Amino acid sequence: MKIIILNKTVFLTLILLFILTGLTYSQDVDIIPYLKQIESGNIDEARSELLDLKEEYPESPSVKFLEGVLTENGQLAVVIYQDIVDNYPTSKYADASLYRIFSYYYALGLYETAQKKLDQLILDYPGSPYIKIAQQNKFPTENISVNEEEDSTEVNGEETVAEQEFRFTIQAGAFSNRDNAESLKAEFLNSGIFSDTKEKLVGGTRFHIVYVGKFLTENDAESFLQVINKRYKLSGRIIPITW
Known part of the structure; x- marks a missing residue:
């Protein structure tokens, strides 16, 4: 289930930013080649490589981030990203993980939660390049406290959640x-x-x-x-x- 479908140009831009961010670090597993595979459209190949990486480096935050990028289920991806933020806050992709959590909730129209994640991004990672990207999103000036137990079906006129009822x-x-x-x-x-x-x-x-x-x-x-x-x-x- 794809809860959020990103515009292809936006998705590729983010992948490029993940790659550039990863180049500034020398520790942990290098997942840049796999991010480049995704950028090139070789997603199945990257998924295949991920299985070996998870077996060899089960506690690597970079491998976990790669798994999150390749996870189509939005709720499941958020769990993976939150694990990185909570347990590997100094890892190279921690701010990227927090940004993707922010993006998930913003796309669902859950603006109060999204704002909290953005505030955390600014507080914990003040030098992150994702802050400016996140701040380009406009929050409603009224009724920001959306009932977050209800599922939004439209954000800015675009469908983001399947209209079927959750079962x-x-x-x-x-x-x-x-x-x-x-x-x-x-x-x-x-x-x-x-x-x-x-x-x-x-x-x-x-x-x-x-x-x-x-x-x-x-x-x-x-x-x-x-x-x-x-x-x-x-x-x-x-x-x-x-x-």
């Missing part, structure tokens, strides 16, 4: 203690991932269920499930959205 979500956990449920929900929200809690009465016991992500297809949910189970050490499961 699946992930049940990340069930807690008898509400504070534990709210704590997990906050972790997801702080990473820029949709999350919600609902109460459910089972055998006379009230549980607080934590849900994360919303997906059009079960395959999209499955890819996301593998990432969050590993990152948050969960045993989540995919369920249909019934609310």
Whole structure:
């Protein structure tokens, strides 16, 4: 599922900027050749190379960034980029990762979250070339607090999210203690991932269920499930959205 479809010229310009940024660093895995493959349209070849890179350098932030660039599922890509920002803040592509998170939320019309990500980019990476690019985007002067639990279907007149209703979500956990449920929900929200809690009465016991992500297809949910189970050490499961 492609949640955001970037204009081809914009996409190639960003890839070029990623390459130029990477040239200023000498540490970590050099992913510039693979970014050039993507720029040239050899995406399948880059994906094939990524499998070997992930096996050889499983904790490389540069390899993680390459994985994010090649990930078509927007929600899943955000998780990858947020992992880089949170756990590898001094890596060469940390500011680029934060910029791509900003772009994701801006494209969805979730301007309040996008503004927070832009503020973080300015604060944490004041010399980043992505700041000026991000600031070219205009925020609405009114109603910036969009209901961020609703899914925008148009941004500046262009469709950015499929108009179909989301059909699946992930049940990340069930807690008898509400504070534990709210704590997990906050972790997801702080990473820029949709999350919600609902109460459910089972055998006379009230549980607080934590849900994360919303997906059009079960395959999209499955890819996301593998990432969050590993990152948050969960045993989540995919369920249909019934609310």
